[in-house]
Amino acid sequence: MSDLRALFSSNDPVGDREAFTNRQAQWAAAATAIEEHLRHLAAPAFDVEDLEAPRNNVITFFGVGGIGKSTLLRKLEASLAEAERRPQQWGAPAWAGEKILPIRIDLARSRTATGSVFENVVLTVRLALAATVGRPLPSFDLALRRYWDAQHPGEPLEEYVRRTGLAGRFGQLLPQQMQAAVSEAIGALQLPGLVGAAAGQVTTALVKALRERRDRVRALAGCARTAALLEADPDLEALSFYPHLLAWEISRLPAKKQVMPVILLDTFEDTEDRHRDTERLLQRLVWLMPNCLFIISGRNRLRWADDALQGQLDYTGPHAWPGLAPQGGLAAGAAGAGGARQHLIGDFSPQDCDTYLAGRLTHDDGQPLIGPEIRTVITQRSHGLPLHLDLAVTRFLEIRRTGRTPAPADFDHTFPALIARTLSDLSADERHVLRSASLLDAFDLDLATRAAGLTHQAAARRLTERPMVTEDPYAIWPYHLHGAIRTALRATDAHTEDGWTPADWHRAADRALDALGRQWQDAHTRVPGRTLLVACLRQGLRLARDHRLDDLAWLTDAAFAYTNDSVWEPLAPPTAAPATGENPVDTPADALAEVLTAIARRQHEHRARTAERLTAVLETGLLPGELTELALYYRAKADKDLGRTDEALTGMRDVADAGGRLAPRARRGMANLARICGDFPSALAAVPSLGWEGRHHRVLAHIHFPHGDIDRATTAFEAARTEAEEHDAPGERAIAQTLLALVTAFADPVHADDELALAHQLLDQLDQRATVLYARVAALVRDAGTDRDIPHRATVLRTEATTAGLPWILPLLETALAFHHAVRDAHDDLTTTLDRLRETTANGDFAYYVNIAAAMGDLPQPTGTAVQWLHSETTVRARWRALVTARQHCLHA
Structure with a gap:
């Protein structure tokens, strides 16, 4: 089909033909x-x-x-x-x-x-x-x-x-x-x-x-x-x-x-x-x-x-x-x-789009008139819709006719004609639902109807019968609006006769956010609660951020529900990179999205980066009170992981004193900090006030373990796992199971195999980097005394923990290595390990591991460590030495 527009676009000869992809x-x-x-x-x-x-x-x-x-x-x-x-x-x-x-x-x-x-x-x-x-x-x-x-x-x-x-x-x-x-x-x-x-x-x-x-x-x-x-x-x-x-x-x-x-x-x-x-x-x-x-x-x-x-x-x-x-x-x-x-009829693939654009306009020698950079931009913006490609070709000719050479930036936009074509055969109610649904990444009939502010679902049902809406019956929300139409509608709606004003879009975003909250809070759905929570948070955070909604409504409760368990699915949608010097966080929704992203991303970033991001959000002052406590608490956790004990204690105390919903967890943090400093009586005294929210069984197990009281530590970790199962908390269950495998590995390596297998099964479904490192330390302890390359594996683990900004795991890792050398009676290697352990605990944190490692090798009690044990030093030393001799007998039996 000849295109006279191409022929008369300029004085330069332009070839044109009807390009067609395979279909x-x-x-x-x-x-x-x-x-x-x-x-x-x-x-x-x-x-x-x-x-x-x-x-x-x-x-x-x-x-x-x-x-x-x-x-x-x-x-x-x-x-x-x-x-x-x-x-x-x-x-x-x-x-x-x-x-x-x-x-x-x-x-x-x-x-x-x-x-x-x-x-x-x-x-x-x-x-x-x-x-x-x-x-x-x-x-x-x-x-x-x-x-x-x-x-x-x-x-x-x-x-x-x-x-x-x-x-x-x-x-x-x-x-x-x-x-x-x-x-x-x-x-x-x-x-x-x-x-x-x-x-x-x-x-x-x-x-x-x-x-x-x-x-x-x-x-x-x-x-x-x-x-x-x-x-x-x-x-x-x-x-x-x-x-x-x-x-x-x-x-x-x-x-x-x-x-x-x-x-x-x-x-x-x-x-x-x-x-x-x-x-x-x-x-x-x-x-x-x-x-x-x-x-x-x-x-x-x-x-x-x-x-x-x-x-x-x-x-x-x-x-x-x-x-x-x-x-x-x-x-x-x-x-x-x-x-x-x-x-x-489906969209063109990216390859089909490029082929179409390359063949649509050509020089006399057959070479594409539209360059590869422009073709790439057009392809990305088209979402595979051929009409968008044709409109882009028309724009290319119009720019060329003015004497200017088209550039990729000229095509980084949408076309009003696309929306006119889309809306032409929809009723008024269908157009209203379409605009409301365009705010959502995915939707069902109820969500689209509520977002539109209608009382009946008929218009939403008719809209879902249109091919601009695709369906995945197995998704949480089965319907998805075509990407090109969704983008064009929100970008160029003002050009249509009944187009919405900015105020209309803002009100619709409010309705959509409220509808998402209702779905999560009602939870009458076939979708598991955690899955629905994360899906609602993802859409809700983007809506609140993109439309600058000041009232975070249900998002606050959802944020706490998200952090209550340690699963850490990615949440916040991507944002455009801010210009130099521009603060990307300028609304409460931005601040909340950044807090949750920083908390989740700490599984993949250095803990120092986590602390920096949370500090930057706190300094904006945009977070409401409860959410400020959320940022403070996780910054204190990051400080604890980094060995900044004083800063961590201050943050935990501030959250505990506020008396909010994070107070039990902050009190747990304070108890853990007391344990880290070797003040076991203070840590034990805090346990009765912690309850499930303060993970009381896990805190108690962490206290028994350094004392070499493996039976009580095992019992407490089992109780923590059971309680997590009762509360349907898979993240906490995985943590308790992994720690149970760790303590079991010291006393019974055969049984530890089963416990580690279950731990890995639970962890495979989660994103918990620190807990995975715990599991690998447990594997080292299980293999202690054997020739399974323990020193090399420890070196690799040491590097990974340092890179991740998790220095707190190093004392435990060195103690596991000391256990291996003690079992093998490798005194020189044990001495070298003790030197590293003293260096690692020089700030006073986890200093009791030096005592434990010395006890394993039946070496003299270290001086200069101020550990407040619950039992006598002699009893603690005897327990750890007994674990070493038991392993030696097991290996030589």
Whole structure:
């Protein structure tokens, strides 16, 4: 197809052609349908006059406006008409030798032509047959002639065809053939006196002859229903039944004239109206011509197989249209659930987009006019929508015509025309729901309805039937708006007649945020609570941030629910990189998103970075009181991990003194800090006040473990795991299980194997870097005394812990290595390990591990450590030494 706009865009020669991507799947679907239909027509049981048999003579291609449906039908028409015009990658069809007659009808153009859409469709089909068959089709032609004389008195058919341009150079053939049909009928009637009479007189005589069963007349017009059709008033209703005569005439063509029409009805959505009047006529045409294959394209799937349309259309239900009935158990209203003969036209792949753009405009030498950088930007912004590509090509030509060289930045935007095309066939309520749904990454009927502020779901349900909405029935929210449409709608809506103002968008964002909160709080869903929480947080944080919503509403409760367990799924959506010196956090939603991101990302960032990010957010002053405590608490945890004991204690004390919902956890942090400093009595005294929220069993186990009291530590960790299971806290369960494996590994390496296997099973589903390091230390302890490369594994672990900003694990790691050397009686290696351990604990934190390591090797008690044990130093030393000798006996048994 030539593009004059390209030709006249500048003084430079520009080549242009209609670029086309492969669409092989659609060609395969159409070719298969044609092949199956040919076999159906050849079957002995096929009867063109059978009005009760189910119909499978329809295949549909549906999709959003601009997806390439019309281009596809034009290419199908050309490929069926002339083999050399078929894209090479499509391959040859299986019906070689069969006469296929493609007839493409653009229903949008038919609507603008004089006369009814249906009348123009019927005329177009008959005109195409006139050019191909080259002979009258008497039964149909007589009926059509009678209709024409009654409905268009004084207007010759040839003049109408010429004026409307329905059939080009073949326009004169049909009137000639219709006149020949009249003459043939007069001859069969043997009534020369009727020559020159009106068609009405001829048909009256023909009907009488048919009623009298005259053989010559029945041979001419022997369809069983011819007489009844010729007797009916020649109005539009009667015309809609005449295709039955046309199908009968096609079926009795001589062998040399045999043809199978493939009728391609484009822009079928233009036939949809409130009462489905035009659609009813067209469906009747399809039903009454079972020997023709119809390929229909439109924005929506055909609903003819839906029982709900009974009474609006003549033939409905899955029995009537088995190929159109929904497949695979999906809801009948679901986009894409159109049946085996209904095909959703998908987006172009990035490769297809680039190929299309490279071939759309070229230099004289065939090289692409649009450079690769611009093609990349256009492809990214298009989301694979062909209409976006065409609009970008037009913009390229417009910029070039001004004398300026187009640049990639010129195409980093959306097009108002895209929205105009999208909204053109939606009702007011559907447009309202569409805009509201565009705020959401995904939605269901309830979410879209609430976001729109409506009280009924009908508009949302109708919208989900549109191909601009795709469905994943297994997702939390099954519906997704097409990316290009969603982006364009939110960027260029002001250019539409009923476009929303910024205030409208803000109110809709408020409604959408509230709807998400209700879904999470009600939690009447098949989705697990944690999964729904994270999904609601992701959408809610983006909504609140992008639309600068000051009231964080339910997001505060959700943030605490998210941090209550140590799972750490990624949360905050990506943001554009701020300009130099610009603060990316300038709203409460920004601040909350940054806090939660910093907390989750600490599993992948150095703890110093975590502390920096949380400090920066706290300094903005944007966080409400409770959320300030959240940031303070996790900064204190980061300080603890970094060995900043004083800063950590200050932060924990501030949170505990505030008395908020994090106070029990802050008190736990203070108890852990007391333990880290070797003040075990203070740590133990805090345990009764902690409860489940303060993880009292785990704190107690951490106190028993340094004392070498493995049995009590094991019991406490088991209690912590059980309590976590009761509270459905998989993160805490994994931590307790891993620590249980660690303490078990000192006393019973065989049993530790089972405990570690369960720990890894639980951790595989989570994102807990520090706990994984605990598990690897436990594996070292389990293997202590063996030749399983313990020193090298410890070196690797030491490097990873340092890189991650987790120095607190190093004393435990060195103690595990000391256990290994003590079991092997490797005194020099043990001495070296003790030196590293003293260096690691020089600030006083975890200094008791030096005492423990010395006890393992039966070395003198270290001096300079001020550990406040719960039991005597002698008892603690004896327990740790006993674990070493027990391992030695186990290895030598």
